[in-house]
Amino acid sequence: GGRVRVHHLQKAKAEGRKFAMLTAYDTMMANLFDESGIEVLLVGDSAANTVVGYSSTLPITLDEMVVFAKAVTSGVKRALVVCDMPFGSYEVSPEQAVTSAVRLMKEGGVHAVKLEGGTYFAPHVRALVAAGIPVMAHIGFTPQSEHALGGYRVQGRGDAAGALVEDAQALEAAGAFAVLMEMVPTEAARRVDEALHVPTVGIGAGPVTTGQVLVWQDMLGLGGGKGARFVKKYADLRSIVTLAATAYHQDVVSGTFPAPEHEFED
Numbered sequence: 677g678g679r680v681r682v683h684h685l686q687k688a689k690a691e692g693r694k695f696a697m698l699t700a701y702d703t704m705m706a707n708l709f710d711e712s713g714i715e716v717l718l719v720g721d722s723a724a725n726t727v728v729g730y731s732s733t734l735p736i737t738l739d740e741m742v743v744f745a746k747a748v749t750s751g752v753k754r755a756l757v758v759c760d761m762p763f764g765s766y767e768v769s770p771e772q773a774v775t776s777a778v779r780l781m782k783e784g785g786v787h788a789v790k791l792e793g794g795t796y797f798a799p800h801v802r803a804l805v806a807a808g809i810p811v812m813a814h815i816g817f818t819p820q821s822e823h824a825l826g827g828y829r830v831q832g833r834g835d836a837a838g839a840l841v842e843d844a845q846a847l848e849a850a851g852a853f854a855v856l857m858e859m860v861p862t863e864a865a866r867r868v869d870e871a872l873h874v875p876t877v878g879i880g881a882g883p884v885t886t887g888q889v890l891v892w893q894d895m896l897g898l899g900g901g902k903g904a905r906f907v908k909k910y911a912d913l914r915s916i917v918t919l920a921a922t923a924y925h926q927d928v929v930s931g932t933f934p935a936p937e938h939e940f941e942d
């Protein structure tokens with residue numbers, strides 16, 4: 677069929693169907709994921725880590741996100757493309773949020789934005805929605821608040837689940853079309869999902885959400901190391917790329933590449 681729209685995701689929740697979301701930062705991977713049927717692509721500010729090599733998402737700028745957004749949207753025909761609002765591009769005021777999101781939509785061509793935070797950001801969400809910009813809210817562990825939260829830790833355990841539900845409801849009331857939860861116990865995620873009409877998306881939130889999201893380099897095993905508990909590795913791209921690069925290097929130094937079929941005749 678045609679493009680995935682916000683209302684298709686809402687219908688999925690109403691009908692008890694799931695959808696998949698993956699990050700993308702460049703046109704070729706975006707195109708592959710789009711053609712694989714992934715419903716939602718996220719131009720995540722995780723590009724700070726996965727593409728630029730920063731040790732947190734905090735330094736990435738709106739200008740940088742615009743470039744990744746353009747790359748992704750130019751590779752996509754069907755998926756809904758959501759773009760993260762980077763740290764510092766929306767917190768100051770609802771006006772600042774609209775100004776930044778307009779750049780991501782206008783220059784980056786994305787279809788929706790995502791921002792991190794709870795009830796405090798309901799006015800920001802409301803202003804974006806009023807401007808015609810669909811918003812996905814991101815609660816639970818929010819990497820831009822790493823230093824306030826005291827590092828990478830599960831959020832919403834025990835009594836804290838109630839606050840998570842309140843945040844989610846305030847964001848839904850402000851007009852968010854979906855609420856993403858990162859690193860929360862499954863029981864808290866279930867409470868949030870049941871309290872909302874809009875779909876939820878989870879990363880480390882168990883199987884109860886309508887959508888799931890992963891960072892593609894984690895999902896395809898490009899990075900080294902064991903990875904977080906919530907990641908499932910569907911491929912080992914790290915070995916595939918290492919083997920290929922090693923073979924190429926070997927061929928070059930031994931003089932086997934280029935072969936006659938790679939040469940031009942006079």
Ligand code: KIV
Binds near residue numbers: 720856858889891
């Ligand atoms: O930036 C990102 O990749 C994200 C997802 C992990 C939810 O926000």
Ligand code: NA
Binds near residue numbers: 720733760
């Ligand atoms: Na993000």
